[in-house]
Amino acid sequence: MGIIPIYATLVGMRLFHPFIPARLIPLVALLVAAVATIMLAGCGSSSPRDTTARPSIVVTTPMLGAVVRKAVGDTADVRVLMLNGSDPHEWRPSAQDVAALENADLIVENGLGLEEGLADALARAREGGTPMFTATDHVAVRTVRAGQGADPSDPDQSPGARDPHIWTDPTKMRDVVLALPAAVKRSTGADISATARTAAQSLAAVDREVSTLMARVPSSARGIVTGHDTLGYFADRYGYRLVGAIIPSLSTQGQISAAHLAALDRAMRAAGVRVVFDDVGTPAQVSQAVANDTGATVVKLNTVAVGADGSYESFIRELGRRVSSALAKANG
Ligand SMILES: [Zn+2]
Numbered sequence: 001m002g003i004i005p006i007y008a009t010l011v012g013m014r015l016f017h018p019f020i021p022a023r024l025i026p027l028v029a030l031l032v033a034a035v036a037t038i039m040l041a042g043c044g045s046s047s048p049r050d051t052t053a054r055p056s057i058v059v060t061t062p063m064l065g066a067v068v069r070k071a072v073g074d075t076a077d078v079r080v081l082m083l084n085g086s087d088p089h090e091w092r093p094s095a096q097d098v099a100a101l102e103n104a105d106l107i108v109e110n111g112l113g114l115e116e117g118l119a120d121a122l123a124r125a126r127e128g129g130t131p132m133f134t135a136t137d138h139v140a141v142r143t144v145r146a147g148q149g150a151d152p153s154d155p156d157q158s159p160g161a162r163d164p165h166i167w168t169d170p171t172k173m174r175d176v177v178l179a180l181p182a183a184v185k186r187s188t189g190a191d192i193s194a195t196a197r198t199a200a201q202s203l204a205a206v207d208r209e210v211s212t213l214m215a216r217v218p219s220s221a222r223g224i225v226t227g228h229d230t231l232g233y234f235a236d237r238y239g240y241r242l243v244g245a246i247i248p249s250l251s252t253q254g255q256i257s258a259a260h261l262a263a264l265d266r267a268m269r270a271a272g273v274r275v276v277f278d279d280v281g282t283p284a285q286v287s288q289a290v291a292n293d294t295g296a297t298v299v300k301l302n303t304v305a306v307g308a309d310g311s312y313e314s315f316i317r318e319l320g321r322r323v324s325s326a327l328a329k330a331n332g
Helices: 005-014 020-044 061-073 095-103 118-128 171-187 192-213 233-236 256-271 284-295 312-330
Strands: 056-059 077-080 105-108 132-134 223-226 241-245 274-279 295-299
Touching: 056 061, 056 095, 061 077, 061 105, 061 171, 061 192, 061 274, 061 312, 105 118, 118 132, 118 192, 132 171, 171 192, 171 312, 192 233, 192 312, 223 256, 233 241, 233 312, 241 256, 256 284, 274 284, 274 312, 284 295, 295 312
Parallel strands: 056 077, 056 105, 105 132, 223 241, 223 274, 274 295
Antiparallel strands: none
């Protein structure tokens, strides 16, 4: 906006506002033009993006973080608390993490007790009024079924216990992404519906890919033994069976007993299981001992870290590849 049109406007205004003295009009026009110039510069697209003005979303786990990041696109800053590859059951926050939680516009947590080491910090942020989105509130939750390897004497593992490991099924993550826009809108005012839709389509596509991979393993070779009970959702989704776990628990913090290991040994022999999938938080020497006793092979499995490209899709694709190729090879 130049000075001449503003001057013309003010001259025109003088017709209706004769109380503006004519000699002040050039000065008023200059002032208005200066203010307009500053305002236009402030809105200019050529100036660098002010990232601090974007809403801040803090996510607890790397897998959930990757999905949320894709769903919000450029709309918000997403910070993931847990170090990629760390055990989500025992991970503890630093002072900066606690501050980030308290200053967030929205916290996205997994829920169902997964974040055991973060529980106090999350409770404090919740009490302080930080809006919270709990991913497991938005999916049909899997519960432990009788005879699924968990320790029935522990209330957290007995039949009916609710499984927090939803990220091992991409369709559950899709349910999370579809529920996210309403929460983001409510807490930050931002509309992420378009980017969330694209993220949901990508999750459906990778689910079809993993389905194809997993379908190649013959049904007789589909018994799974893991470090703790991490793959319940994965097994349900792709038609596999949980035979047992080294730590008979939904958490790495569960206890291993000699009686349990003896029962696991029998279950593995009965089901013809030839692979023990070892994961973060499992004592490696125990996995190896179980494998030695049953003639199985230990295969390292990553269930808690996103890959080099930072995407959830590459994580779940790699999980599918690793499980299917290890079972196909051991039973080939
Ligand atoms: Zn776990």
